Amino acid sequence: MSKILSKPKSMKDSSTHYCAGCGHGIVHRLICEIIDELGIREETIGIAPVGCAVIAYDYWNFDVTEAAHGRVPAVATGIKRVAPENIVFGYQGDGDLAAIGTAEIVHAANRGENITIIFVNNAVYGMTGGQMAPTTMLKQKTATTPLGRDQKTHGFPLKVCELLSVLPGVSYAERVSIHSPQNIIKAKKAIKRAFQNQIDGVGFSIVEVLSQCPTYIGLSPEDSVKWVAETMIKEYPLGVFR
């Protein structure tokens, strides 16, 4: 009998501060499994966002730095340009990437920087208390849309993969979800491809991961996972956009 699945080496022993059932933990683990499998732990530099994943450096067992809110792609650009032999990836939430950091992600993508971005879309601002994000669903109730998001006042959910897919600088853009074991396995394949692209010098890669924030979706962990499967995927179809 042998161990077929356990904590990856790139993950520290510390337990995380994430709420029970939060998708960040799953995405963290996938990234670490991939770094282990590609044997790039010593070369990898991660950039943590502002958001619930702000202290990801306490959980990842490789070099990690932290960027000001939304500035992950800019910091990643700088690091990759001075250390092109390193594998540089950014980890961002939807408030970080699709609100305050929209300019940074669009221009890093448009320049075709050879970096990898893992974008966790949980349809809400988690860290600050469940306010509306640009990615919040229409009719979704949040701390700042107590009557539900209304397109007349708040605009429409922002589709990042679709938006970036028209830029010639983007080499790879895929949207995945982590609402079931099968989908987690698919998500891992996509994230691995995004890392492999960087190793191969292909250019800018982004994987958008639909994820659950049970606390501010206001459901139990299992129901929030179902919510991602039933509600989020309708608005955010899965697939390769570029």
Added chain:
Amino acid sequence: MWPVRRKDKRDDIIMPKIEINKERCKGCRLCVVYCPKGCIRLEDFINKRGVHPVLFLDKDKKCTGCSFCAIMCPDMCIEVYK
């Protein structure tokens, strides 16, 4: 004298199992919900985090080592042996 049947490798091969880190567990129940064989349930006791961690209970040897529980666990509490 009857030969004593020693526990050999084959016993292990046909009995996949999981090990749960009960202090790390946040009791989110995702593993419980996604185990296709119903081999995981909540413990009676409360851990240091203040939640009921989970328990692997596989009296009927239904566990196939599919790893769905460990794949769904956001907190890396589950190790799978097969």
